[in-house]
Amino acid sequence: xxxxxFAPSPTGYLHIGGLRTxxxxxxxxxxxNGKFLLRIEDTDFSRNDEAAARAIxxxxxxxxxxxxxEIAYQxxxxxxxxxxxxxxxxxGKAYKCYMSREELDAxxxxxxxxxxxxxxxxxxxxxxxxxxxxxxAVIRIKAPLEGSITVHDxxxxxxxxxxxxxxxxxxxxxxxxxxxxNFVVAVDDALMGVTDVIRGDDHLSNTPKQIVxxxxxxxxIPRFFHVPMIHNHEGxxxxxxxxxxDVMAYKTLGYTPEALLNxxxxxxxxxxxxxxxxxxxMLELFDPSDINRSASVYSVEKLDWxxxxxxxxxxxxxxxxxxxxxxxGIKKNLR
Numbered sequence: 001x002x003x004x005x006f007a008p009s010p011t012g013y014l015h016i017g018g019l020r021t022x023x024x025x026x027x028x029x030x031x032x033n034g035k036f037l038l039r040i041e042d043t044d045f046s047r048n049d050e051a052a053a054r055a056i057x058x059x060x061x062x063x064x065x066x067x068x069x070e071i072a073y074q075x076x077x078x079x080x081x082x083x084x085x086x087x088x089x090x091x092g093k094a095y096k097c098y099m100s101r102e103e104l105d106a107x108x109x110x111x112x113x114x115x116x117x118x119x120x121x122x123x124x125x126x127x128x129x130x131x132x133x134x135x136x137a138v139i140r141i142k143a144p145l146e147g148s149i150t151v152h153d154x155x156x157x158x159x160x161x162x163x164x165x166x167x168x169x170x171x172x173x174x175x176x177x178x179x180x181x182n183f184v185v186a187v188d189d190a191l192m193g194v195t196d197v198i199r200g201d202d203h204l205s206n207t208p209k210q211i212v213x214x215x216x217x218x219x220x221i222p223r224f225f226h227v228p229m230i231h232n233h234e235g236x237x238x239x240x241x242x243x244x245x246d247v248m249a250y251k252t253l254g255y256t257p258e259a260l261l262n263x264x265x266x267x268x269x270x271x272x273x274x275x276x277x278x279x280x281x282m283l284e285l286f287d288p289s290d291i292n293r294s295a296s297v298y299s300v301e302k303l304d305w306x307x308x309x310x311x312x313x314x315x316x317x318x319x320x321x322x323x324x325x326x327x328x329g330i331k332k333n334l335r
Contacts, residue, residue: 002034003195006067007185009041010053013246016298017200017230017238019059020264024227025198026065027265027286037192038067042075043184059247063257064279072192074184081179084187084217085139085172093216094172096137097124119168136175141183141216143167149208154225155291156201161208170209182209190219198288201226225288228295230267238298256314259307267296276309 004025008018029036038060042048060067088094099120108118125142144163151159161167172183179187185206189197204226214221230238250260262277269292271277271285 001195002029002032003037003193004029004034004198005037005039005189005192005194007039007041007188008056009044009047010049010056011044011047012049012052013248014052014056014059015245016247016250016260016264019063019247019260020230020267021199021227022060022065023063023261023264024225024269024286024288024291025196026067027282028196028198028288031283031286034195035068035193036065037069037072037194039072039188039192040074041181041184042073043078043178043181045075045178048075055246055248062248062251063261072188074188077184077188078178080191081184081187082173082177085179085183088141088172088216089139092142094139094141095124095127095169096131097140097169097171098127098132098135098137099124100132100135117165120170122169125169138171138175139173140169141172141212143169143209143212149211151204151207151211151224153204154223154289155228156204156226156293159204163208166205166208167212170212172213182206183213186210186213186219187217189222190214190217194222196223196225196288198225198227201228225291227288227291228268228293230298231295232298235295235297255303255307256310259303259310262306262310263303266302267298268292276306 006018006022006025008014026036028034040053040056042053057071085094089096097120104120107121111118120140122145124140131137144167147163149161149163149167151161153159170182171180173179188194207224207226211221213219232238247260251257258279261279261282265277265282265286266275269286269290271290274281277285
């Protein structure tokens with residue numbers, strides 16, 4: 001069974017790039033009679049915004065994307081993450097690192113002065129001595145020291161990462177015990193049975209780290225589909241001025257959910273020359289393997305055209321319904 005998920009961080013509004021990712025994940029799960037899950041990644045307590053979390057749920061309701069089961073909040077799963085951190089410690093696949101922030105900064109400065117990639121030097125990887133007094137430890141996972149990691153991506157094909165260029169023994173739990181992003185993402189996706197991860201290609205560089213976690217814990221690796229970003233007409237990252245604003249702002253501006261979803265599905269995906277897609281057609285036709293490899297371009301003119309189409313169709317349907325009710329009333333009075 002296909003299981004997808006949308007996993008936003010409640011640190012700001014839900015913008016249209018996030019909604020597009022959610023839509024594609026929803027379509028792929030529903031087309032295959034699978035499950036579409038919603039997970040709120042709220043372990044960064046210093047940046048969490050409860051209003052932003054509520055806005056995500058509100059946006060989902062407005063556009064009609066129904067998720068399966070209860071919303072999963074990572075903040076309520078901390079005991080689970082600590083359990084799996086301990087498993088890695090017990091199996092020797094992770095270790096305590098007592099390196100101070102000052103030592104790490106000094107190391108990075110030395111490496112940059114030698115024009116080397118700044119990274120942790122694994123000094124506590126096989127440490128058996130006495131820990132420095134009064135110093136709290138972070139937990140680091142043992143990453144491969146050489147070779148490569150290949151991400152089998154349904155959009156981009158095989159992407160090969162050289163271990164020496166991108167990895168070190170990265171932190172999976174901070175000194176206060178809170179887990180880090182790449183660790184909890186892998187644990188949650190595995191425990192929730194996620195089979196297909198559809199997300200923006202800004203997450204592609206995180207994937208090798210997540211694969212390290214999957215393999216260390218013996219979890220199956222899901223299929224990945226990294227979707228190219230949405231750009232403005234100048235080929236640059238979409239800004240708030242271009243349209244990367246709160247999804248609910250589109251409702252305030254008078255856009256219909258049907259127009260917005262139709263617009264978003266066409267950003268990076270197509271089916272011949274067809275431009276108008278009902279939800280039924282999206283569910284019948286969408287396949288993430290058909291997503292374009294190049295970035296899509298945001299066009300407010302295209303969105304306005306679609307919105308006009310759906311508003312016009314709505315009025316035609318309303319007028320037709322009114323006429324039919326009127327005819328029924330006339331016939332009833334003639335009897």
